[in-house]
Amino acid sequence: MKERYDVIIVGTGVAGLNCALHLPKNKNALVICKQAPDKCDSYLAQGGICRLQSEEDFAPYFEDTMRAGHYENNPAAVECMIRGSVGVIDGLVKLGVDFARNADGTLAATREGGHSGNRICFHADCTGKEITAKLFESVSLLKNVEIVPDTAMLDLVVSEGVCLGVVARCPDGQIRTVFADYTVLACGGIGGIFEKSTNFRLLTGDGVAVCLKHGVAVDNVNYIQIHPTTLYSEKAGRSFLISESVRGEGAVLLDKNFMRFTDELQPRDVVTAEILKQMKKDETPFVWLDMRTVPEEELKTHFPTIVKRCAEEGINVFKECVPVVPAQHYFMGGIRSDLNGRTTMPRLYAVGETCCNGVHGANRLASNSLLESILFAERAATDIAKNYSSADRGEFEKAVRGLDMREYADVAALAEKYKNMLLKAIEEAENVKPRN
Numbered sequence: 001m002k003e004r005y006d007v008i009i010v011g012t013g014v015a016g017l018n019c020a021l022h023l024p025k026n027k028n029a030l031v032i033c034k035q036a037p038d039k040c041d042s043y044l045a046q047g048g049i050c051r052l053q054s055e056e057d058f059a060p061y062f063e064d065t066m067r068a069g070h071y072e073n074n075p076a077a078v079e080c081m082i083r084g085s086v087g088v089i090d091g092l093v094k095l096g097v098d099f100a101r102n103a104d105g106t107l108a109a110t111r112e113g114g115h116s117g118n119r120i121c122f123h124a125d126c127t128g129k130e131i132t133a134k135l136f137e138s139v140s141l142l143k144n145v146e147i148v149p150d151t152a153m154l155d156l157v158v159s160e161g162v163c164l165g166v167v168a169r170c171p172d173g174q175i176r177t178v179f180a181d182y183t184v185l186a187c188g189g190i191g192g193i194f195e196k197s198t199n200f201r202l203l204t205g206d207g208v209a210v211c212l213k214h215g216v217a218v219d220n221v222n223y224i225q226i227h228p229t230t231l232y233s234e235k236a237g238r239s240f241l242i243s244e245s246v247r248g249e250g251a252v253l254l255d256k257n258f259m260r261f262t263d264e265l266q267p268r269d270v271v272t273a274e275i276l277k278q279m280k281k282d283e284t285p286f287v288w289l290d291m292r293t294v295p296e297e298e299l300k301t302h303f304p305t306i307v308k309r310c311a312e313e314g315i316n317v318f319k320e321c322v323p324v325v326p327a328q329h330y331f332m333g334g335i336r337s338d339l340n341g342r343t344t345m346p347r348l349y350a351v352g353e354t355c356c357n358g359v360h361g362a363n364r365l366a367s368n369s370l371l372e373s374i375l376f377a378e379r380a381a382t383d384i385a386k387n388y389s390s391a392d393r394g395e396f397e398k399a400v401r402g403l404d405m406r407e408y409a410d411v412a413a414l415a416e417k418y419k420n421m422l423l424k425a426i427e428e429a430e431n432v433k434p435r436n
């Protein structure tokens with residue numbers, strides 16, 4: 001790792017990788033991630049990625065996204081995402097992403113809760129892995145991009161309100177400062193600060209925390225999505241998600257007497273509320289998900305990962321119901337960013353789940369986040385290229401001289417400090433404007 005790059009990208013999920021992929025080839029970029037590159041939520045995405053199906057689909061897709069978001073979405077961001085979806089999918093296909101296809105060769109489309117029609121492209125039940133692995137392959141081939149794993153961004157280097165790089169803990173344990181003309185935060189979600197979450201535990205909202213520290217604007221940090229159906233387990237660790245598309249294909253939710261109690265295809269927050277209500281009424285720690293309503297062949301071909309994981313827990317989904325419980329899943333809030341990923345701090349961008357550009361409003365519509373992350377990351381790369389200018393090295397050195405490196409020596413204490421800052425911000429935001 002060098003001590004100077006044109007662009008530093010923090011994160012190897014779809015957002016960080018797609019940003020790297022679209023930077024001009026004459027700009028060198030460092031991409032860092034906390035652990036191994038595949039330890040990110042992008043690899044976990046099961047259901048799929050939305051794509052506008054036709055011009056007639058625009059109005060219903062727009063309405064579904066707004067309705068799921070309680071109409072708190074930024075309509076311009078929603079329109080930008082929907083219009084950009086066809087280009088995103090075409091780009092992924094060109095990279096070799098193998099989406100499921102109909103017999104006539106056209107892209108197959110499935111459905112999830114909150115969608116009024118089938119518009120989700122998928123690769124079995126491991127769409128995220130298929131997309132992210134192909135993006136990673138492509139970025140790895142780029143001569144202008146260096147990917148350095150096991151490297152944690154601990155802070156931003158800021159001078160006179162301008163971002164000039166990062167403070168990072170390197171694989172050898174050394175704390176180093178790295179200068180860059182532009183820094184892109186693509187740090188993903190915040191599930192790691194919650195006891196039960198579908199997210200990788202390492203995703204602790206570090207990008208949001210450093211922005212809070214430096215006064216970069218954040219929005220809606222109390223807008224946290226709970227996924228209705230994760231596999232109930234008494235074991236510690238990451239909660240295993242049972243994708244909404246299982247319900248989209250016909251699986252139903254049952255109470256303790258094996259009776260249906262809700263419409264399974266409502267938006268996530270509504271289904272979650274119904275499940276929690278039912279658990280309280282039944283005095284049970286879970287409800288049942290019955291997948292036997294889905295044809296066996298469909299379960300085997302479309303949802304092999306889910307079938308396998310349930311089998312590992314001793315559950316035969318072809319013969320018995322699966323215990324499911326809601327868990328933290330997605331962060332709609334985050335670092336305020338415009339439609340080009342710009343934050344309120346010059347030379348600092350934020351893309352993917354760590355940012356809040358208004359696409360999701362108060363609640364994310366299923367399968368909109370991979371799309372959002374990929375599209376706006378490309379837009380950020382384009383914006384950087386279009387407006388490129390060099391940062392002031394002297395200012396960087398001045399800022400580094402002002403850093404108290406002792407602050408970074410105890411990584412666990414720093415993580416605890418950032419977690420508490422974030423939890424406090426969430427609580428304060430909830431007091432000002434509770435999520436409806």
Ligand SMILES: Cc1cc2nc3c(=O)[nH]c(=O)nc-3n(C[C@H](O)[C@H](O)[C@H](O)COP(=O)(O)OP(=O)(O)OC[C@H]3O[C@@H](n4cnc5c(N)ncnc54)[C@H](O)[C@@H]3O)c2cc1C
Pocket residue numbers: 010011012013014015016032033034035037039040041042043044045046047048049050127128151152153154186187188189198199200202203204205206207241329330351352353354366367368369370371373
């Ligand atoms: C189980 C599950 C299923 C999902 N299914 C779907 C789906 O079907 N469709 C859909 O659209 N969305 C889905 N999502 C949501 C979607 O996967 C994520 O919102 C999206 O992948 C986020 O991408 P990202 O690039 O922003 O973050 P991530 O992919 O999470 O990547 C974050 C990166 O940031 C790095 N990082 C974090 N902090 C630091 C730090 N301090 N220093 C260095 N690196 C750091 C991490 O190491 C990682 O590389 C799902 C999410 C989960 C958890």
